[in-house]
Structure formats: structure tokens, C-alpha cells
């Protein structure tokens with residue numbers, strides 16, 4: 257069947273550039289983070305565009321994941337929803353998605369620019385500052401269009417970028433409900449620490465639909481702190497257990513929580529709400545040498561792409577983690593959240 261995987265997120269053009277710690281300090285940025293731009297950050301976009309060596313790349317976390325999944329899966333496997341403007345930036349995103357064979361069903365805003373993400377690279381770290389612009393205007397009604405809802409009905413797997421919780425919790429709810437009622441697979445990435453901190457309510461209400469949670473260690477920590485979990489906020493395993501046993505709308509599927517932690521092992525906790533059993537696993541990462549690392553922008557997105565593509569292929573969670581780690585390593589060896597062509601295979 258065509259397009260088993262539907263992804264939803266905020267389509268952004270990445271303005272990627274190398275910066276020093278001074279530059280991060282000037283704008284109060286952490287070396288590894290992802291935030292929404294405040295007014296004080298807006299000059300960054302002009303400055304980055306003028307910097308030597310800056311590159312413009314297709315970005316947007318869930319869009320990166322969707323491209324990664326389509327890179328792995330057979331043609332016509334992945335469709336991506338989000339909102340863009342009517343401009344050359346959107347053309348660039350469509351061009352990149354077409355190269356991967358990713359089907360794009362954008363909602364187009366007539367008078368608002370396509371969103372941008374300044375990807376500030378500092379060695380192996382990346383600090384992302386986003387101006388959502390058109391991406392902020394996605395409406396759940398876009399999914400109701402008969403041709404789009406047909407794609408939703410045909411899909412068997414859904415992947416939601418947690419960043420979209422700041423835009424349209426209604427759209428996430430709509431897809432989550434559909435997935436739960438039809439026993440389809442629903443995956444959500446926490447995306448950034450600020451989602452758990454400042455968008456706690458939409459995150460909490462989306463979680464009941466989620467079969468697969470994917471997040472990194474700093475997002476796990478932010479979740480623990482913002483939810484007052486009675487566990488050490490650095491103890492990813494205990495946090496994963498807490499998230500895994502949260503209430504679930506579809507009790508026919510267990511919840512699996514996948515926490516990546518850079519070069520540290522990927523932690524996977526599965527909780528079966530019927531038997532109340534936990535299954536815990538940790539998967540080592542094959543660390544790349546520093547000369548192999550081009551940049552880590554999009555490592556987690558690539559991991560998620562490999563992971564969800566493998567679920568679509570019916571692989572086990574253990575295999576899906578391995579494909580995720582493979583995809584992440586490939587992306588880390590490319591500039592930005594990209595993959596090598598001609599295609600490499602797992």
C-alpha cells in the first residue's frame with residue numbers, strides 16, 4: 257500500500273553556520289539546545305546569512321525524519337504535512353524533499369514567510385534558534401481536506417515532531433485519536449527541552465496516544481523536572497519507566513520509550529499496560545571518530561527516521577534502534593540533516 261507513514265511537523269529552512277562560544281554567549285544560547293527565537297534573537301538570522309561558509313539546508317526536525325525514513329523505505333512510503341510560505345525558501349524545501357522522494361503536502365500561507373532555523377554549530381554541538389513564521393500557522397483543518405484525510409486513512413504509522421505541539425495540538429489530537437481508534441502506530445519525539453517545560457499541557461494530553469516516545473537525554477531530564485518526577489533527573493532509565501507507564505488510549509499496544517544520549521547507549525523501555533511488565537534494554541553506539549564528524553545537526557532526527565522506517569518494515573525494536581543509529585551516523589558525516597547520494601543501504 258502507498259504511503260504507510262504520515263509525518264507532521266514544522267517545515268523550516270536551516271541556515272547553518274559555524275560559530276564560536278562568544279557568539280552563543282552574546283545571544284544567551286546554550287551550546288546544545290533548541291529554542292524559539294525571542295525578539296532579542298532576531299538579528300541572528302540576518303547575521304548568519306552574511307557569514308562566510310553558511311549553508312542553506314532543508315530542515316525542520318520532523319521533515320528531516322520524514323526524509324530519512326523515505327531514504328530507507330521503498331518509493332511512495334512517506335508523506336509529510338506542515339505549513340510554509342509562498343517563497344523561494346519553500347521551493348528549496350520542496351526541491352530537497354523531491355530529491356528523497358518524500359511526498360510533501362504543505363498548507364501554503366499567502367503572506368507569511370517560510371520558517372527559518374539558525375543552526376549554530378560549535379564543534380560537536382548544535383544550538384538551534386527557530387523563527388516559525390508560516391510553520392506556526394498550520395491548521396488541523398488542512399488534514400480534513402478529503403485528499404489529505406485519505407492519506408491519513410491509508411497510513412499505518414504516524415510520526416509527530418514534538419515541536420508541532422506549539423503550533424497545532426488539535427492536529428496532533430486528530431491524528432492520535434485516529435491512530436488509537438484504528439490500532440495504528442503513533443510515534444512522538446519530545447524534540448527539545450522547552451516542549452516539556454513550557455508546553456506541558458499539550459504534551460501531556462498527546463502522550464496518551466503515543467506508542468513510541470523518542471527523545472534525547474536533555475529532553476528526558478526536562479521532562480522529569482517539569483513533571484516533578486520523584487527520580488534523579490539524570491537517571492534516564494527511571495524517567496523512561498515513568499513515561500512508559502503513563503495512561504494509554506490504545507491498550508492493544510504497549511508504550512515504548514526510546515531515549516538516545518549522543519554517544520552513550522540508547523535506552524529502550526517497553527511497558528505492557530495489560531501485564532504491567534517492563535522490558536528494559538540498552539544499545540551501545542558505535543562512536544564516530546572526530547575526523548568523521550561533519551556536524552551533529554539532525555542526528556536525533558536521522559535516528560528517528562531510521563527507527564520509524566524500520567517499524568514500517570515490520571522490524572523488531574532492537575533492529576529499529578540499530579537502523580536508527582546507522583542512519584544517525586550517516587547524517588553526522590554529512591553537512592546538516594542530510595544523507596549521502598548515491599544512496600547507501602543498511
Ligand code: ADP
Pocket residue numbers: 471472473516517518519522541542543544549552554555556557559580581582584585588
Ligand atoms: P539529538 O540530535 O536529538 O541530540 P542524540 O545526540 O542523542 O540526539 O543523537 C542521536 C543518535 O545519533 C545517537 O543515539 C547515536 O546513535 C547517534 N550519534 C550521536 N552522536 C554520535 C557520535 N559522535 N558518533 C556516533 N553516533 C552518534
Ligand code: MG
Pocket residue numbers: 288472517518
Ligand atoms: Mg544530542
Ligand code: MG
Pocket residue numbers: 447472555556557
Ligand atoms: Mg533530537
